Amino acid sequence: MSTGGSAGGSVGGLSRTRLARMHDIMTAHVERGELPGLVTLVSRHGEVYVDAIGSLAVDGAEPMRRDTVFRIASMTKPVTAAAAMMLVEECRLRAGRAGRPAAARVGRPQGAHPAGQAPRRHRPCPALDHPA
Known part of the structure; x- marks a missing residue:
């Protein structure tokens, strides 16, 4: 050791x-x-x-x-998650807090989204979700 x-x-x-x-x-x-x-x-x-x-x-x-x-493979998400959590620890990033709907960020009028679908909320750390 x-x-x-x-x-x-x-x-x-x-x-x-x-x-x-x-x-x-x-x-x-x-x-x-x-x-x-x-x-x-x-x-x-x-x-x-x-x-x-x-x-x-x-x-x-x-x-x-x-x-x-x-040699490492498929390590992008864990490395990104570790970096993001370091930023959270330094109070430079807020994880898990939803922001404005994505449509509003790209200039669409509020409420303009595909029929029958609610606007998605933007998350600052989608890489932390690890859906794969």
């Missing part, structure tokens, strides 16, 4: 107890064979915790390293 920070009970505000628990849980995933290895990274207030567990491949020939590069 690799950590940065002081010798006290926390690392940059992160609990050593919780970091150890996360290590144990992640190690259990590797030991059960769910994946050959993984790297966890937690950063808070400029302090970084990195933990590399297991190996790069099932054969276990090369160990996982903290600087291992991973």
Whole structure:
């Protein structure tokens, strides 16, 4: 386990107890064979915790390293959601609050929408819905 920070009970505000628990849980995933290895990274207030567990491949020939590069796919929504939640935390974005109907934003007269359909409310974070 690799950590940065002081010798006290926390690392940059992160609990050593919780970091150890996360290590144990992640190690259990590797030991059960769910994946050959993984790297966890937690950063808070400029302090970084990195933990590399297991190996790069099932054969276990090369160990996982903290600087291992991973190929990721279908990660746009989770990455966007994490970025959006950071903006929410900084009070720079309001998540989940409906705005004006979409038609009003593009210059249609209020109430001008397809027959039988109510105007849709604009949401500032549709990527957080994860419909797929």
